[in-house]
Amino acid sequence: MAGDERILENLTLAVVGATGAVGTEFLRIIEKRHPELRNLKLLASKRSAGKKLTVNGVELVVEETTADSFRGVDIAFISVSTAVSLELAPIAVAAGAVVIDDSSAFRMQPDVPLVVPEVNGPDVEAHQGIIAIPNCSTTPLVMVAHPLGQANPIRRIVADTYQSVSGAGGAAMTELREQSLTLLKGGAVKPEAQPQQIGFNVIPHIDAFLDNGYTWEEQKMIDESRKILHSPEIAVSATCVRVPVYVSHSVALHIELDHPMSTAEAREILSQMPGLQVMDDPSNKIYPMPWNVAGQDDVFVGRIRQDASHPNGLAMWVVSDNLRKGAALNSIQIAEELVARDCLKPRVRG
DSSP, rough: OOOOTTTTTTOOOETTTTTTTTHHHHHHHHHHOOTTOEOOOOOOOOTTTTTTEEEEEEEOOOOEETTTTTTSEEEEEESSSSSHHHHHHHHHHTTTTEEEOSSSSSSTTSSSSSSHHHGGGGGGEEEEEEEEEEOTTTHHHHHHHHHHHHOOOOEEEEEEEOGGGGGGGGGHHHHHHHHHHHHTOOOOOOSSSSSSSOOOBBBOSOOOOOOOOOOOHHHHHHHHHHHHHTTTTEEEEEEEOOOSOOOOOOEEEEEEESSOOOOHHHHHHHHSSTTOOOOBBBGGTTTOOHHTTOOOOEEEEEEEETTTTTTTTEEEEEEOOOTTIIIIIIHHHHHHHHHTTOOOSSOOOO
């Protein structure tokens, strides 16, 4: 349903966190995808208030987010911390806006749709004012799992992620650059934005550890994938690792199906999935990599092969730009889905 360049032009949109990594990417995509959109409110913390940004040829002043910021707003995109989302989202809804939230604040609430439009777009129709987007490592997983599962029920998913520092925000990106420069000169570094040194290193630790030994990032992938796929019975395991890459998350993905599927059939199914590109010719060194995928809208999948450990299994390598499809683009697509389905306002439950 997404892609109509005129579908949002008559709405007023607010972007909370407009100066952050995701907010900046959001505005870039708006310029490309909705060049006629003029009614934008750019909101951020008091620290960023007063900055001037030009979007679609119009100079806009970033405002401090307050309880009055959402008056007259149709859709509010919120990309801030979980604590701030919990505070701001109900205020925006009370003011009449639909909230599309990028944090983990509402994802697992039963009455909040968790949406990747290509996978479960119709779920937006059930919203009661708030729609959540999944974690940026969950999105590429479900984009691949959904079409395969439609053809052959999925029994188990094992996902090992290689996540860029941009997933942790601008401070982590700065830290990678500064640490790399210091280490190249033989200096010592002290981690601040990351729990361990990220320069020339990988860290198997994203978010807090839980009692079960998984991190919260890994648990989010487990829970969110089941919700988006409408398949609470799927066995899911994840290991999430931070790597010294600026942008794009990668996933080594193993999927166990109900019955065997050839790699040829899998490639054909995946090639038909909107928003997904098959890049799979290893003999010619063709496979997705973070450097090539950064700045791209689609999710890319390659190295599709039979899983040597299970007759019903497939193994593959998946890469996507975590700031675009993992966050900003997915939010915009949800807004387009809402308008296309004529459900900006919550529908009365019968």
